[in-house]
Every structure is written in structure tokens, then in C-alpha cells.
Amino acid sequence: MAKKSRPDEEAAPPDVRRQVAELDRQIAAAVGRRAELTRQAAADGGGVLERLEAKSLQDAAKLAGGLGAERIVAVFREVNAACRPSSPQCRIAYLGPEDTFSHIAAIHRFGAAADLTPVATIAAVFQEVESGAAGYGVVPMENSTDGRVSDTLECFSRSPVRICGELPLRVHHCLLGTGKRADVRRVFSKPQALSQCRNWLAQHLPQAQGQPVASTAEAAAMAAKDPAAAAIASRQAGQRLGLRLLAEDIEDQKDNITRFAIIAPRPAEKTGADKTALMFETPHEPGALADAMAVFKRKGLNLTWIESFPVPGSRGRYLFFVELVGHQAEVRVRRAVEALQKKALMLEVLGSYAHAEPIG
């Protein structure tokens, strides 16, 4: 005789179950049809697919209904991700392993169901995009506490890939380990993360030595094997490896934001609220940088970022990275680039992309 289930074990009243099953069937059929159309759009090129997805997210925000814009946009981000064809063009490379902050940023931008591929270094992310093995890459560009990420700037100085998006992510660091905090002698992390927590470490773990590794998630994996070690990494990395949360939110600045660049073979189209990144080298003579800056002033262009960076393999030569408000398709940006090109030894437009607000 079949065992009679107790009412509290039942999922829901039969008519609710029937309606949910019917709606789910309709959703699955609609997503299937959507995947088919997405595949057709993707066949016309990455730019076509990007526009389709951007419009879909914009419209989703307006369809919000009772759910609220943020939730419905999150649902549609996953619909977009699930519908993308599995092709190199739709693959996204990031600094792995899983649960690095680059991975978290990639999920925010492309969805957890996207084809997200971890690689071992930032240079390898560029390489994947350059070779066409991936259509996009996610790389950290600068941090509000620690400044530029030099590996990324160095890659820009020798790679033809472009920036097609920015993603400022609020970064909260955890101290993770297998033992007790008092027993920690080594703290593994990426140098940027160690630096973002240096005051906390000096105050709470003065006996521990910082051990630089390639990423925060790799640091978590190291700490999992060493009872006298801890890692600075994401909460997600600790959960995946079953590490103990020895301390949380240990970043020195409470508003600790890392700005990621989304890299691709081409820049993004104009949205009306865009920024443009440039890289140039000025002649080594008095006033050369001031002359370059005067171009932006004359064209009324507001700068949002400026970095100087040594030209790799040379002494005394510097590259300047500048970001300004406006899209390279706008006349005044184009004119500024033309004027600067006449003065600079080298100038490259790294890309134009939509301005984004911090998330997370």
C-alpha cells in the first residue's frame, strides 16, 4: 500500500502545482525559442548579440512587475547566458580558479550560466581573447585602495584587444583557514589583496608573513593544505573549500572597489553615457604632458582616470593611461584623439564603453 504523505510534506495544493507545472512548461518552451533566436543573432556577429542582450536587460527592467527591477534583470541575465550558443565567441576568460573576484565580476556581467573559463594569469586572459579562444575577458584594472593593477596595464601596452565594458565591484575580503586565527603564521593572497588589507594584518596578525600567489582563490586552495596558513579571499572561495571564516570584511577601506575591464576584440557602441580609455607616450621634453593635457581642456573633456606606467623594457620612458567622459564616436573625442596623435610618439584608443555604477 502506498504510504500516505503528511500534509506538511506536500509541495503545495494540487491546483497550485498544476499551474506552476504549466507555467514552467511555457517558460521552458519560451527559453528554448529564445535560444534559437539568440543563436541566429550570434551568427551575425558578437556586436549584434551584445545589442540584443543589452536591449533585453533594459526591457526586463521595465517588465519588473511585483518582482522589482533588480531581480527580474538577474533572471534575464541568466536567460541571456543560458541561450548563448557554445562557441568561442561566447566564451569568457577570467583569472581563476573559481571564486576569484574576477570570477564574481564575470558572473555579475555575463551570468552564472555563461561559459566562464578560468585561466592562470591576467596575461592568459588577454591571450585567450587575442587568439579568439574566448570572445571576452574580465581583468582587474584598478582598485580604490591600492591603485592600478600593473599586470593588466602591461598587457594593454602590447595587446590589440580593446575594452568594451567596465565593472566596478565592491570587494569584501575574508580571512579563511582550517585552524585558529592565533595559530596563523602565513597569509596567502594576491599581492593586491594583501595590500588592500595591510593595516588589518599589521594590527590583527603581526606574527604572520604575507605570501603572494597568483589569485585569491589559489590562496584559499593553499590555505586548505596548510594548518598554519590562512588566505585572504572571497567568502565564496571559503565555502567551496570548506574553510573556516576567521574574519570578514578585513579590507582597510570599507568602500573597497576594484574596477574590472571587460576586454574583447572590439570596443562597445555608443550608449549616451560612455567613457573612453587612451594609452599614449609623449616625447621626452619639457611640457610634453602639459601639452597633452591642454588638448583635453580645450575640447572640454573631463578625465576620470590617469596613470603613468613605465614602457616595458625601457628606462625613463612612460606610457600614460587616460580615461575621459565621452565615446570615441563623438566629434570632440575624435578631434581630441587626432590632436593628441600629432603630439604623441604613440597613441592607442583602448576602447569606449558604457559608464557603470559600483555593484556588489
Ligand SMILES: O=C(O)C(=O)C[C@]1(C(=O)O)C=C[C@@H](O)C=C1
Ligand atoms: O585574485 C582575485 O581574486 C582577482 O580576481 C584579482 C584581484 C586583483 O588583482 O585586483 C581582483 C580583485 C581584488 O582587488 C583582488 C584581487
